[in-house]
Amino acid sequence: MATKLKPVDVVLVGFGWTASILAKELTDTGLQVLAIERGKFRDTVPDFATTHIQDELKYAVRGGLFEDPARETLTFRNSLDQTALPMRHLGSFNPASGVGGAGIHWNGQNWRFLPTDFQILSHTEARYGKNFIPADMTIQDWGVTYDDLEPYYDKFEYLCGISGQAGNVQGKIQSGGNLFEGPRARGYPLPPLKRSYATVLFDKAAKDVGLKPFPCAAANTSQPYKNPYGVQMGQCTYCGFCEWFACGNYSKSSPQTTIFPALLPKDNFSYRTLCDVTRVNLDSTGKRATGVTYVDVQGREFEQPAELVILCAFAQHNVHLLLLSGIGRPYDPKTNQGVTGRNYAYQITSSVNVFLDENMNPFMGAGALGQAVDEFNGDNFDHGPLGFIGGGYIALWTTGGRPILQQHGAPEGTPKWGGGWKKSMHENYLKSVSVATHGSVMSYRDSYLDLDPTYRDVYGNPLLRLTFDFHDNEHKMSKFETDKAALIAKAMKPRSIKINYREGHYSILPYETTHNTGGAAMGADPKTSVVNRYLQSWDVSNVFVMGSSVFPQNPGYNPTGTVGALAYWAADAIRTKYLKNPGPLVQA
Amino acid sequence: MSKNTRRDILRTTAGAGSVAIISWFGPRVDAAGADSLAPQAVASRTFSYFTAPEIAFIDAAVSRLIPADELGPGAKEAGVTFFIDQQLAGSFGRAETWYMQGPWKEGTPEQGYQLKLTPAQLYRVGIQGIDDYCRRTFNKKTFAELGAGDQDKVLHGLEKGEIELAGAPAKEFFSMLWQNTNEGFFADPIYGGNRDFAGWKLIGFPGPRYNYVNEIEQYGKPYMLPTVGLMGRNGSAFRKG
Numbered sequence: 024m025a026t027k028l029k030p031v032d033v034v035l036v037g038f039g040w041t042a043s044i045l046a047k048e049l050t051d052t053g054l055q056v057l058a059i060e061r062g063k064f065r066d067t068v069p070d071f072a073t074t075h076i077q078d079e080l081k082y083a084v085r086g087g088l089f090e091d092p093a094r095e096t097l098t099f100r101n102s103l104d105q106t107a108l109p110m111r112h113l114g115s116f117n118p119a120s121g122v123g124g125a126g127i128h129w130n131g132q133n134w135r136f137l138p139t140d141f142q143i144l145s146h147t148e149a150r151y152g153k154n155f156i157p158a159d160m161t162i163q164d165w166g167v168t169y170d171d172l173e174p175y176y177d178k179f180e181y182l183c184g185i186s187g188q189a190g191n192v193q194g195k196i197q198s199g200g201n202l203f204e205g206p207r208a209r210g211y212p213l214p215p216l217k218r219s220y221a222t223v224l225f226d227k228a229a230k231d232v233g234l235k236p237f238p239c240a241a242a243n244t245s246q247p248y249k250n251p252y253g254v255q256m257g258q259c260t261y262c263g264f265c266e267w268f269a270c271g272n273y274s275k276s277s278p279q280t281t282i283f284p285a286l287l288p289k290d291n292f293s294y295r296t297l298c299d300v301t302r303v304n305l306d307s308t309g310k311r312a313t314g315v316t317y318v319d320v321q322g323r324e325f326e327q328p329a330e331l332v333i334l335c336a337f338a339q340h341n342v343h344l345l346l347l348s349g350i351g352r353p354y355d356p357k358t359n360q361g362v363t364g365r366n367y368a369y370q371i372t373s374s375v376n377v378f379l380d381e382n383m384n385p386f387m388g389a390g391a392l393g394q395a396v397d398e399f400n401g402d403n404f405d406h407g408p409l410g411f412i413g414g415g416y417i418a419l420w421t422t423g424g425r426p427i428l429q430q431h432g433a434p435e436g437t438p439k440w441g442g443g444w445k446k447s448m449h450e451n452y453l454k455s456v457s458v459a460t461h462g463s464v465m466s467y468r469d470s471y472l473d474l475d476p477t478y479r480d481v482y483g484n485p486l487l488r489l490t491f492d493f494h495d496n497e498h499k500m501s502k503f504e505t506d507k508a509a510l511i512a513k514a515m516k517p518r519s520i521k522i523n524y525r526e527g528h529y530s531i532l533p534y535e536t537t538h539n540t541g542g543a544a545m546g547a548d549p550k551t552s553v554v555n556r557y558l559q560s561w562d563v564s565n566v567f568v569m570g571s572s573v574f575p576q577n578p579g580y581n582p583t584g585t586v587g588a589l590a591y592w593a594a595d596a597i598r599t600k601y602l603k604n605p606g607p608l609v610q611a
Numbered sequence: 612m613s614k615n616t617r618r619d620i621l622r623t624t625a626g627a628g629s630v631a632i633i634s635w636f637g638p639r640v641d642a643a644g645a646d647s648l649a650p651q652a653v654a655s656r657t658f659s660y661f662t663a664p665e666i667a668f669i670d671a672a673v674s675r676l677i678p679a680d681e682l683g684p685g686a687k688e689a690g691v692t693f694f695i696d697q698q699l700a701g702s703f704g705r706a707e708t709w710y711m712q713g714p715w716k717e718g719t720p721e722q723g724y725q726l727k728l729t730p731a732q733l734y735r736v737g738i739q740g741i742d743d744y745c746r747r748t749f750n751k752k753t754f755a756e757l758g759a760g761d762q763d764k765v766l767h768g769l770e771k772g773e774i775e776l777a778g779a780p781a782k783e784f785f786s787m788l789w790q791n792t793n794e795g796f797f798a799d800p801i802y803g804g805n806r807d808f809a810g811w812k813l814i815g816f817p818g819p820r821y822n823y824v825n826e827i828e829q830y831g832k833p834y835m836l837p838t839v840g841l842m843g844r845n846g847s848a849f850r851k852g
Binding site: 105106264444 | 675676677680682685702703706712714718723725770789797798811813817820826827828830
């Protein structure tokens, strides 16, 4: 029997980026806010000290900062006619467990989506006609526009101290920046990072083939920075241990390095760790949440009443909780009815290994130290003759040269092991880099999340089931992007290149990207979305859902910038609209 | 389970090239106190999981996967056998963070690992199966007793799944063995492999250094400072558990 606790105004499920933003914004209004996190508390001191955090085996390979599938996983199949089987260990993506969430172990690659990304359906129909969209593709407009979100993108970028070069300030194109980006009110708070040799070579090569490269926006601080909350960050040292690691230097933006000093001392904020939220509780009408149920580390069950429940867990975990709690009608791919679990999407990546004559020192880097081109992203190019929708950026990242997982491949014809492999490692580690493509994935009728009929988690609840595969549209697009990447790679005047197309079925391993999206799509129509434009549940108006779970399909950029912007956008709607008049903010 | 020190193993398996290997390290010293730069006391290298025949197998197999040659030590000399032993004795070997509830079914390649075996169990049945196969096929010799050419043939056969093993899929075993060999050759020496930074020195990785602000824009120049690990410049500073 669950022990009933004293009510709070707001309960946040999870304590990563979005929960930290919501907690700061809502405690500022005087509300009593509680965050419930399944993992441990952790902070720069003492958990991330550079004397032990730069441990590739412990963190990158064994996943020291990631979730444990033993406690929480999903089942996976490529298509409806297969039986889904559990993801027994992590592979294709690496969600976090613990305070700060994946905001601790991300690279810090921070992007805005294109204005057309938010209106992909109406824009595509207008430019290419309705018939251009494949019959099984279920893309939709977001219900929110780039212009709506611009102030909130700005807020997140100034929170983080993003290092970058603007490409479009209030409609004026800025030389050296991304000329395709939507107009921004002002430039980035910090100048770009120092450049690695490899990014300099990429920059020149991209220009040689007629493209306009720019430095990628980085949540790694190029200089010391004090953010609007008065929180101080230090200059990045280019140690090359960003992604899969935590930063011991206060140089990578995370909830800990940008928000906690302004949040944790507040009397009206509290958090509980090592507690798994298992249900959002609804009243007898099913239209109002009364709070959440959670289980603590000793296995004790508690009921936490709250006026407002905000789901801030990792993408698919928000969807799992919605399904377990009966919020939103579960999506059924056979009838194409229902919403919860609908429009799961991912990203499609590929790479070109580049083998050079000179020393690149790949181990000197930062998670978001990169140079990119955006000519082939979104609808920045004419898709008409190409016959696919979507795109991606092409970049050369110098994130580090960790030797177990960051070997940039070996030239064609190298043996996979033995003396020949060893010789190749000796000759190529310092002189190889890789050009990456980072492509969008559209949503489809047969790509979705639901509850597994067979497998159970540690509490006896059904696991989430993921049904997903790449479609022809994505394979075509990825091939196009990869060929463009190869053009740039060749212009770098290498000894040789090796092209790694993304072909075949999506696979649950090896690693590809942690950019899982959808399942709680936002939109203007309750028939095809779980939440409205303010991320508020259509069915249960005192439940909001954060994170990339609300993306109706997945554009060709890293998601965190938009996740942060949407969190500020939703927080603003709660503060200025919902609290004055609790109830649906958009009439269905 | 038998507990063997590295020295016992060298004694029991000496013959097939072990003696020559010792010269990579110069005069052999125990890990503890090997280097005055070592800040902490260093644990002794006592095997925790593998039996003597298993050690002989892993020594032989990793010597083919990453051989000692003119470029420097191979996986065996870098302590990869001991590294794998320690990994299998720990949470990785027990699949502690993995979802290990049934029902168990064979999946598609895209569905990933679906064996009921933990990594430690996979090694046990895998090695047993390979030695049984070798005895049947190569006149009662175990894998470790084969010549290098035959050992390579067996490894290729496992890699391609052409050899049938009782108890475990050959491909799955090979893939884990190669993954762990790579890890052991390139992980920080505190885990018992990459001894004396053999793997890092081979490729030119200087270790987990902390600050390249002054070097990152010195394009094309080699980085000159000596290799360091998490326990400093002592490349045999192994940390137990």
